[in-house]
Amino acid sequence: MKKTKWWLIAIIAALVIIPAGWMLVVQLEGEKPTVLENMPETIGKSQTFTFTLSDKRSGLRKVHAVLLKDGKQWDLLEENFEKVGIVGGGKIRETSIDVPIDLKKLGISDGDAVFELTVWDYSWRNWWHGNKTHMENKLLIDSKPPEIEILTKAHNVNQGGSGLIVYRLSEPCPKNGVVVGENFFPGYSGYFKDDSIHLAFFALDYSQGPGTKITIEASDQAGNNTGSGFYHHIRKKNFVIDSIKLSDQFLSWKIPEFNMQAPENSLNPLLDNFLMVNRNMRKENEQFLATIGIMTEPKMYWEGTFLRLPNSATRAGFADHREYVYNGEVIDRQVHLGIDLASLEKSTIPASNTGKVLFTGDIGIYGKTVVIDHGFGIISMYSHLSGISVEVGQIVAKGETIGRTGITGLAGGDHLHFGMMIHNTMINPIEWWDGNWIMHNVTDKLNDVKAFDLP
Numbered sequence: 001m002k003k004t005k006w007w008l009i010a011i012i013a014a015l016v017i018i019p020a021g022w023m024l025v026v027q028l029e030g031e032k033p034t035v036l037e038n039m040p041e042t043i044g045k046s047q048t049f050t051f052t053l054s055d056k057r058s059g060l061r062k063v064h065a066v067l068l069k070d071g072k073q074w075d076l077l078e079e080n081f082e083k084v085g086i087v088g089g090g091k092i093r094e095t096s097i098d099v100p101i102d103l104k105k106l107g108i109s110d111g112d113a114v115f116e117l118t119v120w121d122y123s124w125r126n127w128w129h130g131n132k133t134h135m136e137n138k139l140l141i142d143s144k145p146p147e148i149e150i151l152t153k154a155h156n157v158n159q160g161g162s163g164l165i166v167y168r169l170s171e172p173c174p175k176n177g178v179v180v181g182e183n184f185f186p187g188y189s190g191y192f193k194d195d196s197i198h199l200a201f202f203a204l205d206y207s208q209g210p211g212t213k214i215t216i217e218a219s220d221q222a223g224n225n226t227g228s229g230f231y232h233h234i235r236k237k238n239f240v241i242d243s244i245k246l247s248d249q250f251l252s253w254k255i256p257e258f259n260m261q262a263p264e265n266s267l268n269p270l271l272d273n274f275l276m277v278n279r280n281m282r283k284e285n286e287q288f289l290a291t292i293g294i295m296t297e298p299k300m301y302w303e304g305t306f307l308r309l310p311n312s313a314t315r316a317g318f319a320d321h322r323e324y325v326y327n328g329e330v331i332d333r334q335v336h337l338g339i340d341l342a343s344l345e346k347s348t349i350p351a352s353n354t355g356k357v358l359f360t361g362d363i364g365i366y367g368k369t370v371v372i373d374h375g376f377g378i379i380s381m382y383s384h385l386s387g388i389s390v391e392v393g394q395i396v397a398k399g400e401t402i403g404r405t406g407i408t409g410l411a412g413g414d415h416l417h418f419g420m421m422i423h424n425t426m427i428n429p430i431e432w433w434d435g436n437w438i439m440h441n442v443t444d445k446l447n448d449v450k451a452f453d454l455p
């Protein structure tokens with residue numbers, strides 16, 4: 001009898017069992033596919049969800065997306081992915097899929113729904129069905145655009161002036177407000193007891209005259225949009241043209257502190273530095289002020305007429321078109337976006353109205369500056385100060401001293417540069433110094449709407 005060659009059997013066994021075992025480990029991998037999602041809670045008329053699917057081990061086999069509502073099911077997407085031979089697994093390890101939902105086409109009505117997505121891989125687990133990842137998301141289907149009901153009338157706005165509109169929205173809208181030209185002024189709820197009533201202060205900048213497009217826009221959580229025009233009248237304003245003579249004495253006194261670097265080949269470095277300050281720095285400073293303005297709070301801090309610096313003379317007006325003359329030649333043109341008020345040197349400056357200090361510090365050509373938020377987008381600013389006596393975050397009462405006038409920044413003599421903004425736009429402060437204007441354009445409107453408000 002032949003001797004059993006155990007060693008041969010062992011080798012054969014090893015040659016079969018080891019690869020088979022290895023194959024089973026690979027094919028029976030238990031790692032589930034992953035789904036990267038960014039699901040909104042609300043969906044509008046039609047949209048497409050994009051998902052990134054991946055399965056690093058055995059590859060993607062199948063994906064199925066459905067929408068469930070009122071006991072019915074709609075198949076949105078079913079896709080099988082290719083595989084490589086019998087044991088190679090899925091060809092695709094990672095892909096992104098688009099799941100389009102067109103509510104009208106599918107005949108789905110508004111209301112609560114559930115979105116489900118299931119993904120399988122090419123593992124042999126679960127009797128060759130693969131590892132499964134299943135996700136469910138509750139959704140609100142909303143195909144209706146918001147309705148805007150305008151509650152105020154007589155929207156008369158001056159070029160460079162302010163306006164107020166009050167409106168009711170039929171549903172919550174994360175984005176709503178007034179669009180003036182290219183500029184957006186957000187609307188706020190919270191002033192009225194009824195949360196659906198919103199107010200928006202808006203403005204025309206000095207360059208926006210008759211013909212400027214003004215609309216209200218609202219978009220709901222599902223992204224449905226409504227735009228609405230409203231009756232308004234824009235009054236054209238003509239602005240003063242003012243000539244400012246620049247002397248070498250003024251330039252050599254003021255310009256070095258701005259640390260500008262005129263080009264090396266400059267024939268008149270002092271003048272070139274002045275132009276850099278007057279053009280580039282002015283622009284940067286105005287952009288910076290706009291970023292402060294939008295930090296306004298939805299709260300009505302102010303009441304009544306805004307105060308003007310007491311016992312002061314107006315030295316320059318809002319939107320004066322300034323020509324800068326040097327040696328008899330106009331070398332620059334800029335627009336003055338505030339009102340210059342001169343009183344005694346180092347006069348104390350009262351807060352023009354109650355508000356919260358938004359900024360204190362140096363702002364280039366404006367020098368030492370205080371910015372106060374009066375709420376709902378109404379901002380006042382005080383510049384060229386010699387001293388500041390308030391801090392950021394402090395609530396100041398109307399008339400409370402915030403600092404003293406001075407000559408910091410690009411000021412030739414002691415004065416206060418008083419500016420006002422609506423949100424991000426410089427406006428003419430004189431309207432806010434005028435009790436009649438405030439009554440007709442703000443207070444009466446708010447009181448009229450209170451008749452619509454909740455008891």
Ligand SMILES: [Zn+2]
Binds near residue numbers: 339340417
């Ligand atoms: Zn000024």
